[in-house]
Amino acid sequence: MNTTIWNRILLASMVMFFGGCSISERTVAAANSTPPQLFTLEPTPERNVLQKTASGYLATLLGDPANAEVTLVKIDPARVSQQTQDLAVSLPDGKTAQFHLRDFTTLKSGIDSWVGYKPSAWKATHAASASEIDYDPFYYLSMVREGDKLVGNLIVEGQRYRLDSIGSGRYVLIKVDESKLPPDGEPLVAPAGVARDDTKVKSPQSAHSVIRLMFLATNQRKAANPWWWLDLLLAMSDANQYMKNSDVQITYQWAGNFFGDYDETGRSSSQQLGDIGKAQPFASQVLSMREELRADMVLMYTTEPSVCGRAYISTGKDSPHSIVTCPRSLAHELGHNIGALHKQGETGNVPEYAYGYETPLYNLHTQMVASRDALPNFSNPRVTYLGMPLGDSKFNDVARRFNERRETVENFYPPPNPLTVLVQLFSDYNQRGDMCTLKIEPGVDQPSCNKVKSIRVYDFAPGMKLCFRSEEYRRVCYAGSYAGDFAVPNLKAVSVLPSGLVREGGVGDDAFYGDVKYVEYAMDSLVTIKLYSLADFKGETCEFRLATGTVGSLSEWPQCAALSGGKSRSAKVFSFSSPYNKLCFFNADHRQSLCFNGNYQGNFSIRNWDVGTDLPSGLVRTHRGGGYMNGSVHRISYGNDTEGWPPAP
Ligand SMILES: [Zn+2]
Numbered sequence: 001m002n003t004t005i006w007n008r009i010l011l012a013s014m015v016m017f018f019g020g021c022s023i024s025e026r027t028v029a030a031a032n033s034t035p036p037q038l039f040t041l042e043p044t045p046e047r048n049v050l051q052k053t054a055s056g057y058l059a060t061l062l063g064d065p066a067n068a069e070v071t072l073v074k075i076d077p078a079r080v081s082q083q084t085q086d087l088a089v090s091l092p093d094g095k096t097a098q099f100h101l102r103d104f105t106t107l108k109s110g111i112d113s114w115v116g117y118k119p120s121a122w123k124a125t126h127a128a129s130a131s132e133i134d135y136d137p138f139y140y141l142s143m144v145r146e147g148d149k150l151v152g153n154l155i156v157e158g159q160r161y162r163l164d165s166i167g168s169g170r171y172v173l174i175k176v177d178e179s180k181l182p183p184d185g186e187p188l189v190a191p192a193g194v195a196r197d198d199t200k201v202k203s204p205q206s207a208h209s210v211i212r213l214m215f216l217a218t219n220q221r222k223a224a225n226p227w228w229w230l231d232l233l234l235a236m237s238d239a240n241q242y243m244k245n246s247d248v249q250i251t252y253q254w255a256g257n258f259f260g261d262y263d264e265t266g267r268s269s270s271q272q273l274g275d276i277g278k279a280q281p282f283a284s285q286v287l288s289m290r291e292e293l294r295a296d297m298v299l300m301y302t303t304e305p306s307v308c309g310r311a312y313i314s315t316g317k318d319s320p321h322s323i324v325t326c327p328r329s330l331a332h333e334l335g336h337n338i339g340a341l342h343k344q345g346e347t348g349n350v351p352e353y354a355y356g357y358e359t360p361l362y363n364l365h366t367q368m369v370a371s372r373d374a375l376p377n378f379s380n381p382r383v384t385y386l387g388m389p390l391g392d393s394k395f396n397d398v399a400r401r402f403n404e405r406r407e408t409v410e411n412f413y414p415p416p417n418p419l420t421v422l423v424q425l426f427s428d429y430n431q432r433g434d435m436c437t438l439k440i441e442p443g444v445d446q447p448s449c450n451k452v453k454s455i456r457v458y459d460f461a462p463g464m465k466l467c468f469r470s471e472e473y474r475r476v477c478y479a480g481s482y483a484g485d486f487a488v489p490n491l492k493a494v495s496v497l498p499s500g501l502v503r504e505g506g507v508g509d510d511a512f513y514g515d516v517k518y519v520e521y522a523m524d525s526l527v528t529i530k531l532y533s534l535a536d537f538k539g540e541t542c543e544f545r546l547a548t549g550t551v552g553s554l555s556e557w558p559q560c561a562a563l564s565g566g567k568s569r570s571a572k573v574f575s576f577s578s579p580y581n582k583l584c585f586f587n588a589d590h591r592q593s594l595c596f597n598g599n600y601q602g603n604f605s606i607r608n609w610d611v612g613t614d615l616p617s618g619l620v621r622t623h624r625g626g627g628y629m630n631g632s633v634h635r636i637s638y639g640n641d642t643e644g645w646p647p648a649p
Pocket of ligand 1: 184185186332342
């Protein structure tokens with residue numbers, strides 16, 4: 001979005017503004033409290049000096065003519081948190097802006113996104129209808145963080161900036177000159193021909209659709225940008241905002257990455273797009289990973305310089321493929337796949353209303369017209385900006401087109417079973433030697449390779465137990481509250497595991513002699529309890545596992561020393577199994593109790609011992625003896641749900 005447009009709109013809205021409205025008290029109050037600064041500017045050498053000394057990713061960034069100004073900044077990546085409600089920015093030219101949290105999303109264990117907006121002053125000062133957007137489209141802040149890596153998009157007064165990591169906990173703020181970026185490429189018809197479009201008059205059956213994306217990168221992109229997937233995740237977060245802004249019931253979800261080899265040398269953008277489905281053996285590897293991840297769409301990040309992106313139009317299951325060079329084109333290219341075109345008059349496999357919207361008034365346009373300088377919207381005549389509908393229902397209703405096709409696309413693959421784990425088994429220690437892969441939904445399976453010394457596990461679910469066992473039932477298991485990926489360098493030894501994951505089983509030949517015959521993945525037979533010193537799962541924590549028929553005091557578990565003496569205030573319970581079991585928490589003299597039983601199996605959370613809401617259906621909570629449980633949980637019992645249980649101390 002460019003600043004000239006912003007200035008024209010600012011002028012127009014100021015004229016309207018002074019025409020009879022007064023500053024609301026809310027605006028004044030907001031201006032008085034100053035939120036923390038997202039970054040501070042660091043002394044930055046002149047660009048030509050920087051260019052001489054820069055190496056690695058910073059050198060790549062400096063080599064891109066669209067990166068008009070590069071300023072070193074200091075950022076605390078921990079700002080990307082649900083706790084951060086407001087952030088301020090101060091730019092090198094002295095301009096400032098503030099953003100309020102709109103969405104915080106954990107994209108995958110360890111990768112979070114934060115999106116902020118500036119409320120629309122126009123809406124606040126006009127008798128605007130409900131259809132009027134409630135954000136200022138000339139201001140925006142979105143960030144994605146993985147560890148100390150952070151990438152961000154920032155728009156202030158219509159001027160676009162990027163935040164990027166350059167390694168070793170260092171960051172840059174880049175002023176982007178979008179005029180130096182290539183245009184979006186024309187969409188193509190997929191080689192398999194036009195998919196039969198049976199969705200033109202279909203109304204969606206479900207309230208919302210989740211469309212899963214798999215990302216890949218060419219060898220050249222991987223070399224240029226070591227954390228390339230963060231760029232795409234940021235663009236995906238932005239695309240999800242455009243959907244929301246446009247009343248489209250689609251959320252894109254990251255299915256995962258494909259890391260295979262693809263050399264883009266000498267391949268045009270159209271050829272690269274075709275290669276995703278045709279170049280062998282690459283295309284077969286991509287397809288098999290896509291099936292494994294159940295990814296509805298596939299997008300490749302390239303360095304091809306002639307276009308910002310290219311995609312097939314209105315595709316079926318065979319070819320929902322696209323490529324991008326500029327990540328900001330992701331929403332636009334995926335929009336072609338789903339079935340929208342640029343401007344009316346263009347012909348393609350789309351109904352006449354599936355075009356983007358542009359208006360000479362303020363020179364505004366929506367995402368499908370062109371991704372450069374676009375409003376954060378798809379055309380939708382039922383949504384207004386400054387009172388103007390963002391489309392004509394006859395020609396510009398991309399929102400309708402997306403809503404009509406979303407179920408077709410989300411059903412290219414069924415959703416994955418949330419409890420599926422992927423296990424890689426290696427014939428040597430430290431994830432070396434021959435490897436085979438096993439994908440297990442809860443149950444038992446036999447690996448195709450059975451001389452197993454080390455493993456790597458993806459998407460372990462908390463409350464589950466993953467066991468490796470020999471024919472004679474010697475076994476090693478992993479369980480607990482941990483969610484995500486982990487690796488074990490030697491299955492027969494005790495190794496350092498991520499917090500919340502516990503190992504169970506023998507060591508050395510007591511684990512097993514040679515072969516691993518079976519891999520089991522099932523709900524843990526023990527219950528895991530994680531306690532927190534503060535309400536809402538904050539503060540200090542400790543956790544322990546209990547077998548049925550156990551009664552114990554917190555002081556007996558050394559890992560819980562900090563929380564004994566009744567100091568806990570909230571808890572998470574993993575792998576609770578009823579209807580046979582009852583889980584109870586007691587005060588010091590056993591007179592007050594809080595028990596959970598009923599018809600429920602699985603995990604649940606107690607965000608405050610004294611609040612009985614937010615429990616899953618079927619679970620029954622019983623508080624006896626009066627008084628507060630907060631700060632007085634000393635003993636815990638887990639056992640058969642009978643009259644005599646638990647025995648009095
Ligand atoms: Zn396009």
